[in-house]
Amino acid sequence: MSNLELDAEALYRTLSGQVKAALAGVDRLALVGIYSGGAWLAERLAEELQIEGRLGFIDVSFYRDDYAEKGLPATVKPTQISFEVEGATILLVDDVLYTGRTTRAAINELFDYGRPARILLAALVDRGGRELPIAADFVAATVELEAGESLLLQRADEGSLTLSIQHA
Numbered sequence: 001m002s003n004l005e006l007d008a009e010a011l012y013r014t015l016s017g018q019v020k021a022a023l024a025g026v027d028r029l030a031l032v033g034i035y036s037g038g039a040w041l042a043e044r045l046a047e048e049l050q051i052e053g054r055l056g057f058i059d060v061s062f063y064r065d066d067y068a069e070k071g072l073p074a075t076v077k078p079t080q081i082s083f084e085v086e087g088a089t090i091l092l093v094d095d096v097l098y099t100g101r102t103t104r105a106a107i108n109e110l111f112d113y114g115r116p117a118r119i120l121l122a123a124l125v126d127r128g129g130r131e132l133p134i135a136a137d138f139v140a141a142t143v144e145l146e147a148g149e150s151l152l153l154q155r156a157d158e159g160s161l162t163l164s165i166q167h168a
Contacts, residue, residue: 006125006141006143006151006163006164006165007163008124008153008160008161008162008163009160009161011124011125011140011141011163012041012044012124012140012161014140014141015041015045015122015123015124015138015139015140016044016045016048018122018138018139018140019045019049019091019122019138020048020049022137022138023049023089023091023120026089027089028054028087028088028089028117029049029051029054029088029089029091030051030054030055030056030083030085030088030089030090030091031045031046031049031051031054031055031056031090031091031093032055032056032057032058032081032090032091032092032093032106032110033055033056033057033058033093033094034057034058034059034060034092034093034094034095034102034103034106035057035058035059035077036077037094037095037096037124037153037155038092038093038094038095039057039093040095040153040155040161041093041094041095041122041124041161042055042057042091042093043055044159045091045093045122053082053083054083054088056079056080056081056082056083057077057079057080057081058079058080058081058106058109058110059076059077059078059079060102060105060106060109061076062076063105063106063108063109064101064102064105065101065104065105079109081110081113084114085110085113085114085115085116086114086115086116087114087115087116087117088114088116088117089116089117089118089119089120090110090116090118090119090120091120091121091122092106092107092110092119092120092121092122093121093122093123094106094121094122094123094124095123095124095125095151095153096123096124096125096126096127096150096151096153097121097123097125097126097127097134097136097139098127098128098129098130099129099130099131099132100130100131100132100133100134101131101132103121103132103134104132104134107119120137120138121134121135121136121137121138122136122137122138122139123136123138123139123140124139124140124141124153124163125139125140125141125142125143125151125163126139126141126142126143127142127143127144127145127151128142128143128144145165148167148168149165149166149167149168150165150166150168151163151164151165151166152164152165152166
């Protein structure tokens, strides 16, 4: 699969178009990005949707059901949700949807802040391999990777995104 070309900026434009068309005019819309790639995407989407004061970031490290096996990442970032979650429509944003465990952990953490009216999921890429019944409402691309491959979203200092395949 190493010859797969993934243009992160083109994928972002696709995702952004889907989100803007579907969520224009939604009352009490808030965005929550999952660190780190989802946070970068959520920041850009919030700017395009002109959402102020309703952007949050979430680190699911302590909410994952497998953190005892995987250990904690070197840098656990603080969750930042400064708006009222209760009754809001939350767009949860992640870069890559894979097993569904990160999404489940993020939803569990969101409920610690209140009960949203609705949670929608946006992912730049869906790579299949689901272990939980979770699906994205908005996704720019679906790809299949070989065993031992993963996707890595990176952001340059000026904000441009790149997506690459990593080999284990």
